[in-house]
Amino acid sequence: MANTPQSKKRARQNERRLAVNKARRSRIRTYLRSVEEAIASGDKEAAQNALRxxxxxxxxxxxKGVFHKNTAARKISRLAARVKALG
Structure with a gap:
């Protein structure tokens, strides 16, 4: 448990950042899911728009520090390759 004023403040800040990052991560996953669904349906136009x-x-x-740069690049690259392979 936090004892010093500084550690109490850091605990409050960490809670706020956790909430913001969780919301941001969830939003990104929703976008990725829409691309996945478009790919699964076989609709290349919808998949391209979703990827865009x-x-x-x-x-x-x-x-914003939620994902590492290489992680995001890898995800985009793999999705783009799958969209390109459609149709």
């Missing part, structure tokens, strides 16, 4: 919408969200997650 998901890319900036993923990279925003990188700048």
């Amino acid at each position: 919408a998901a890319q900036p969200e993923l990279m925003r997650g990188v700048t």
Whole structure:
């Protein structure tokens, strides 16, 4: 348990950051899920549009510190390859 004023403040800050990061991660996963569903349905146009919408969200997650840059790049690359292979 936090004892010093500084550690109490850090605990409060960590709680707030956790909530923000959790919401941001959830939002990104929703975008990724929409791409996955479009790929599964076989609709190349919808998959391309979903991927186009998901890319900036993923990279925003990188700048906000939710994902590592290489993780986001890998996810985008794999999804793009799967979308390209459709149709």
